[in-house]
Amino acid sequence: MAQTLSADFVVVGSGIIGALVARKLALAGASVLILEAGPHVTRGELVARFRNSPRRSDWMSPYPPAPWAPHPVYQPEDNGHLVHAGPYPYKAEYIRQVGGTSWHWAAHAWRNVPNDFRIHSLYGVGVDWPFGYDELEPYYQEAEEIMGVSGAPNTGSPRTKPFPMQPVAEPWAMQRLRERLAPVYPVVGNTTARNSRSYDGRPPCCGNNSCQPICPIDAQYHGGLAVDAALAAGAKLQANANVFKLEHDGAARITAVHYYDPDKVAHRVTGKTFIVAANGIESPRLLLLSQSAKFPQGLANSRDMVGRHLMDHPSTSLTFDADEDVWLGRGPQSPSSINTMRDGEFRARHAPYRLDFTNISRVDGATRALLAEGVYGAEFERRLRHSAAREMNVKNVLEVLPDPRHRITLSDQKDALGLPKPQTHYSIDDYTRAGHVRSQQDFKRIAELMGGTNLRFSKDGDFANNQHICGTLSMGTDPAVSVCDPWGRAHDHDNLYLASTGVLPTSSTCNSTLNGIAVALRSAQHILSQQAGQPMPQARPASERS
Template identity: 80%
Template sequence: MADRLSADFVVVGSGIIGSLAARKLALAGASVIILEAGPRVTLAELVARFRNSPRRSDWMSPYPSVPWAPHPIYQPEPNNHIVQAGAYPYAAEYIRQVGGTSWHWAAHAWRNLPNDFRIKSLYGVGVDWPFGYDDLEPFYQEAEEIMGVSGADNTGSPRQKPFPMEPVAEPYAMRRLRERLAPEYEVVSNTTARNSRPYDGRPACCGNNSCQPICPINAQYHGGLSADAAEAAGARLIANANVYKLEHDEKGNITAALYYDPDRASHRVTGKTFVVAANGIESPRLLLLSTSDKFPNGLANSSDMVGRNLMDHPSTSLTFDADEDVWLGRGPQSPSSINVMRDGPFRSEHAPYRLDFTNISRVDGATRALIAAGVYGSELGKRLRYSAAREMNVKNVLEVLPDPERRITLSSEKDEMGIPKPEARYSIDDYTRKGHERSQQDFQRIANLMGGSNLRFSKEGEFANNQHICGTLSMGNDPRTSVCDQWGRAHDHENLFLAGTAVLPTSSTCNSTENGLAVALRSVAHVLEQQGASTSATGISKS
């Protein structure tokens, strides 16, 4: 063991949720150490990698996996970091570096709807959350003020205060969708952590149309900014610190985190309270790795629920050619959606969903497809212009219900550091498939209203993955069916808290990051109150 480090709070994971939880703790006067498995990388490095990448449509190309902190890579060849063992492959993507996966997110910052917290009581499916919308509302607001969220009023989620700023300017293509679909659908601006005006020292969106994989000017919030804010508040961040085990005392309280550096030298960090905030795959993996004579099945796992209830948001889609030039590619990549199917009595029968419109430039994809088809010369130019100007795409974002058989476990295969790889068991059930089937009516009607031709539905039976990993450390009131309580405290360990999207009991229809962040900020407020810190639960000033 090389170092002996100690702090009031030890946070595992420097993503947007772990870093902002650490920031709030540090602002309250606590000593905080953040341990991040991957390296520290600057915005300039990431932008250069993207611009120089031969795979511009591969959003992971600026984020290579490193041997001491491997993460899933699928192009040009899969690295098989996640071992597949289920009925349906779960090709999750995430980034292990300072700031985590939100470096390349779409920045959607939707709140749940009030009914999303009570789907068992209301519709007889899934589970109820251990608290309700009103309990989380102040912390949604806190998250939105930190990140700088822009949005419109017609989201369906009640608000006590307005959004920090108005929506980003509507792209022309989205305006035409809104106008032409108006008789039957309301097209709304997406709620996003993206500046529509200068905010918190960052500029307004200038429409680079590269939100995924990287916003080159920091108009879009991301975990790198969160990590910077945590350090500015006084937290110490140690990069290249791959935590492979948590230790405990005879009472079951966590005493230390052990990590490998890139040379596989082991280090030990002690603390009073531990927060595991890696992600919905790496967090349960760590708990399952942390076996002992007292806890032979891993930490927080007396219920055998660690890693279970793996959820995401599968999508199917329709691509078509509109009957007018709309020119996708100007402004943000994911600016507008239809929300009428997010909630209703139908949830007792099939999955709810959002309908999300892409605004990603069609030039790269169309060029590759045409060249692959052997189209060259003047015909290439003609057909490329047509596709770039008229091609449109809409996808559904489907709810997945919690199911203990969908899970993350440990594989017998090991990664480059000699640590067992995560193994995924995933499936798509009838509830979600029926939601997909219902959405096809909307797809067809949207195409009709846009004068659509050349309709290309996604391949039957195939669902795209949205990388909204959640549910593997679900919170609940019953220690027999959940991993942690409503505050994120592990049922089995007094000083172990779990943070991130993994604790969400259900997936709803919205991207999981804002929900996970709001829950974490609520948990930190509770911890500080319990420990007597003199800070308010909300409204903490920005660093």
């Protein structure tokens, strides 16, 4: 028999953002129920899957989709969950299980720089955020202290308090990059949610070099830990609960959500306040699925804005051979970067970008390439050693501007539960392409400074995806061009909040997770203040701030 559950707060999605919102609400004494479409899998199970996988470089291999909670996979072939309408394919990867996609993230926890909130006012591109850096800064700090973020000074983002800990030890290869590039480029350690010392009961990084797809010792923070924290605070979890519809009353207030269990039995969950906290693809998909006579285009979508402004961080790259042995593969996979092109007057003409260096071991990739080439014996050993010791890679992380033509819609194809699959409409615009062109100068100069030979640029026009899904639930003060207000509340429904990287109105140049968490923690504080009868200060548009 189908069960009926209830809570003060019903959170749809158990990823790192939804779980940390649930934790904050539960700590305030509220009853909180988290609904997750996928299964509850332990770190031990995931580590075993990784170790036993024949596709060690496939970061999705430990995370196969459940039939009742499908998500995109592309190896060994595309499973077709995400339908690409073009003109450029948007091959996002995400995980639908307890803890969400941050199980296999790189743990980058960069803050925006202040000007990222005002790009329309300053540079005439994109949009301004509905609030400025100073209003988000306390929530950046709150998120960093929960996760245990390590970072170096001079990140370009002002701080009122120090990082919780010092950076993880610098790998040898990154030390040599920093030393040899110093006359031209400042190479800095990445800001990451990764322990450099014991923190919150978790050990320091020991250099496994498998941050993606999984840290085997939990030195790196992830959504599974966030869920544990929410449960410890008093929240409840219902796994294997694929929410397919939000129900509303005559006043447009949300009254319940409906989910399918693995046997496709429907269940109804009631509550007072509802928080959709799935990612920037599954959240708009759910809103679009929740059609009714009053809202024929789906919920929160009276102005056809749900799913629009899809953004990510496309990358192009350069691989080259250094003139000395650097031996990538010890320590974190993505430890260092160059940040001089994150902001400047050039943003009026082309996309800003970070330059990120990989420290991923070259052994697996080089081995597969040599075997595919038919190389064996002594030649194989010589060339493998050369690649493992000297091969290096740098990529750009490019900003994408919000564009209403880039969007998530419902396709006419159905998944195993009979629900329409999400469909992407995406392209790479001239602004982003111009940033790519500008970055090629940096690629060549970096290779030159490292004595680089055998330069292999990524194929022209081929942009790798970084899985930083944002923009599809954009927040703003104008309901005509946004989905939710500056606090994450849907313009059309006064008890429906959105907590997701999808609410971010621009993508900037930093991985979207910390921004999404900080914005969601700010929303949670607003919700609690409203319920306590203590109004929060009015948000001021970033364009009105100095």
